[in-house]
Amino acid sequence: MISEKMKELVKNSSTIRAMFEEGKRLSAIYGEENVFDYSLGNPNVEPPETIRKAISDILQEESPNYVHGYMNNSGYEDVREEIAKYINKKNGVNLNFGNIIMTCGAAGGLNIILKTILNPEDEVITFAPFFGEYANYVKNFDGKLVIVESEEKTFQPNIDALEKGITSKTKAIIINSPNNPTGVVYTEESIKRMAETLEKKQKEYGTRIFLISDEPYKEIAYDGVKVPFILNYYKNSFIGYSYSKSLSLPGERIGYIAVNPEVDDFKDVVSSLNVANRILGFVNAPSLFQRVIAKTLGAEVDVNIYKKNRDLLYNHLISLGFECVKPEGAFYLFPKALIENDKKFVEIGKKYNLLMVPGTSFGRPGYVRLSYCISYEKIVKSLDSFTKLAKECNEIINKNQ
Amino acid sequence: MISEKMKELVKNSSTIRAMFEEGKRLSAIYGEENVFDYSLGNPNVEPPETIRKAISDILQEESPNYVHGYMNNSGYEDVREEIAKYINKKNGVNLNFGNIIMTCGAAGGLNIILKTILNPEDEVITFAPFFGEYANYVKNFDGKLVIVESEEKTFQPNIDALEKGITSKTKAIIINSPNNPTGVVYTEESIKRMAETLEKKQKEYGTRIFLISDEPYKEIAYDGVKVPFILNYYKNSFIGYSYSKSLSLPGERIGYIAVNPEVDDFKDVVSSLNVANRILGFVNAPSLFQRVIAKTLGAEVDVNIYKKNRDLLYNHLISLGFECVKPEGAFYLFPKALIENDKKFVEIGKKYNLLMVPGTSFGRPGYVRLSYCISYEKIVKSLDSFTKLAKECNEIINKNQ
Structure with a gap:
């Protein structure tokens, strides 16, 4: 029924929806406050x-x-x-x-x-x-x-x-x-x-x-x-x-x-x-x-809120051994995944209530995108999950050596 | 420079702009209050x-x-x-x-x-x-x-x-x-x-x-x-x-x-x-x-304002000998032009400060569209222009017989 061009697009879109549904599922089990959704680019800083x-x-x-x-x-x-x-x-x-x-x-x-x-x-x-x-x-x-x-x-x-x-x-x-x-x-x-x-x-x-x-x-x-x-x-x-x-x-x-x-x-x-x-x-x-x-020309959101988020998350990831270009703008980090397969890495993250987007979605496999336009408190709370994720990945790597 | 598909569209759009410019030109000469713009579908009734x-x-x-x-x-x-x-x-x-x-x-x-x-x-x-x-x-x-x-x-x-x-x-x-x-x-x-x-x-x-x-x-x-x-x-x-x-x-x-x-x-x-x-x-x-x-579900503009406009304009046009289906909705009249060529009819209308859209633009030559979503007072003021337009058209028809 739907056009040839749309068929493929509708198939792909189900991946995005699946991620969204996963977030809802995890929230229902662990409470929304314990799910760390780094997948969306929806600004959390208030408009001026x-x-x-x-x-x-x-x-x-x-x-x-x-x-x-x-x-x-x-x-x-x-x-x-x-x-x-x-x-x-x-x-x-x-x-x-x-x-x-x-x-x-x-x-x-x-x-x-x-x-x-x-x-x-x-x-x-x-x-x-x-x-x-x-x-x-x-x-x-x-x-x-x-x-x-x-x-x-x-x-x-x-x-x-x-x-x-x-x-x-x-x-x-x-x-x-x-x-x-x-x-x-x-x-x-x-x-x-x-x-x-x-x-x-x-x-x-x-x-x-x-x-x-x-x-x-x-x-x-x-x-x-x-x-x-x-x-x-x-x-x-x-x-x-x-x-x-x-x-x-x-x-x-x-x-x-x-x-x-x-x-x-x-x-x-x-x-x-x-x-x-x-x-x-x-x-x-x-x-x-x-x-x-x-x-309202010249009005802007408070960019320092994002900068504080960036510093917190970036420094923690680096301390865990992540490779990541230090971003100077936007509200994304794009670190290398700790194992080669970015989709598998994203899957492991979910075990620790971390939602990330695989680099494959951006034409660069082997990386993940983290949108840090969420509250500072949530990022603080999520750091332990990244530590656990890094630990599990290191174990996988060691096992395979 | 622009795509093949857009070339034709840009050419056509200049006709619309020409109409708009004509309105501005007439307003500059005769004053906006004396130009009767029936060409736009921009509602004049206030939102609830x-x-x-x-x-x-x-x-x-x-x-x-x-x-x-x-x-x-x-x-x-x-x-x-x-x-x-x-x-x-x-x-x-x-x-x-x-x-x-x-x-x-x-x-x-x-x-x-x-x-x-x-x-x-x-x-x-x-x-x-x-x-x-x-x-x-x-x-x-x-x-x-x-x-x-x-x-x-x-x-x-x-x-x-x-x-x-x-x-x-x-x-x-x-x-x-x-x-x-x-x-x-x-x-x-x-x-x-x-x-x-x-x-x-x-x-x-x-x-x-x-x-x-x-x-x-x-x-x-x-x-x-x-x-x-x-x-x-x-x-x-x-x-x-x-x-x-x-x-x-x-x-x-x-x-x-x-x-x-x-x-x-x-x-x-x-x-x-x-x-x-x-x-x-x-x-x-x-x-x-x-x-x-x-x-605001259920809120609606006051449709009676449009109805009053319709009645005034429709009755006047009929009295002048226009053929027109009496519309039961929207805010348009679509009368038959008084001469066969709708574009020429629209041109004659401009002499009396009337702006109308030729039926050709709607795939039906020989007609014109009048958008009566303008003020009642303006319609009252415009009636004389329609009378003059009808008179001139009748003279053209008589001359050609």
Whole structure:
């Protein structure tokens, strides 16, 4: 009954559901407080208080037909202008409302970008490990996701691998920094080399290659690390931004696309994004939250809460002998599993009420992702489980030697 | 630079923008109060006051990470259960949360249904005149929209035409009642005959044909007319509902799909809708408004305001000699243009500051759509313009005789 394309996807989705059901099962037996769910990227830090106030003010001050009504498919012009100004101030650029399209989160943004640029069989490159949804988004428009590796020790993009991966059919590359699942922030050096490579390959093939920067974690960065502003480094670039994490509003589906003013065929590209937003069924980003964003620019969740979580969990894992790149952003750790088979490692974790996602789901077997966007107290309580997990793994390794 | 599929769409969209720009141009010259914009379906009746109160209560009572957080891609279970109960009470059926998927409006709902059921080249039937976006939604999944005519005098579905239009490749039929652009409500007799035809053809071809009922205007019905509840008439059916018009919240993108409990392969279909909601980039319907809906079930805008508008405009047009089916729902009139060429008729209207949409945009040339979701006062003020338009058209006709 269901379409051929969906059959495979429905089969895969049952794995996710199985994990979710496992969490419920364990909670029922041991109590929710004793189950350590590191599997979900659902922020636990509260949205800034300004959000509630902004909603209340808007409902008092503005006409409900305006606040909840239709607008241009790209969003309210005044909201887009405010966002452009904010970006300009932060990054020394010169955008205006015409560069901003309000979207249903970054997921909506990425889909309307891909709808705009992809013909069937076009190739889109991303670096493994990567957010698994990219494969689905590219398939939505009959493109092919081409996976190239990150640097082994740092999870920075491997530029040589990128260069080898580009063909005459390469239409775009998707990057994600701070990264899900590694938490790594791409350095300015990485971005510069990437841009040079793309420019070179564009010339070599006489094609256009778009750089799509998926930035839901842009604001979640620690230790004063700088996250490069992509539009400054490469002409044919888009930012797909989301307020899901910076304001802890993932359910509200609010974000934007920033289009580089120097993108080739700017006018057609922007018109197409506007139309794609409409015909894919988004129509427009949710209206009330567009207006909330304009009123709360600069507000951010307290990133130190995540940083404290990172330090606690990272230090404990290292003390147990885990290999792990110390992440500078997002709220994920991506350590090497203590045994080779990441799926088996995840299974063993469940014995100690630990829920983790195997690296295989991100195109990098042998690792696991831990989402530490849970309470500090829960992490403290979970440390003993990691110790036990490490002990069991060491016993397995010793037995096999 | 942009994809082949988008090129054509961007070209067409410039027509819509041209209309919008024309409105702005006329407003600048004559003042906004003297321009009669009957081109947009943006509700002017205020949302019920309960909406504002519900938002305020939710923000006071519930945790912000819950209200604005991720949930199952199909929506909050308690919200879906409340909606199911409300539907059950109104229609004497027996749905539960498992039959309801919360969506980004009906546009989002239709897209995830089509993603679920369509293979490339599959055919989807609709009745002309029809909401033009159906063509785009079907094309998103490489399906083919097959257009059959409505009954000439009533705009009820022409069941004989439907029967002839069905082939072995027909995967679905999309209906819309109360209808955009005609305002017509499909009678129970129409729905029964349609269901019989679909059942017969399913057997004849050994296929499954889904009935998709697009119902954003369900609650906007006048004179006590009954809008049949589709799930009661045909097994393989979906309702794509939206609160855009019943609550005047079109910008918030909130609606649901109701899946017939007797649909073939129910479990796979529902799983696929859930996955499609995620991978098309909707992820989930906006979270705060999901919770608002659960708190305001049964609330509706004051439909009498629209009815008063309809009566005023309809009676005036009839007095001028227009032919027009008297609509029983939605907020559109679809009269025959007074000259054969609907686009030329629309052009003449602009001389009198009237903005209308040519029937050609709805697959029915020779007609125009008038959206009367504007203020009563504005309609009163516009009547003279229609009189002048009719006069000019009569002169043209007389000259040509």
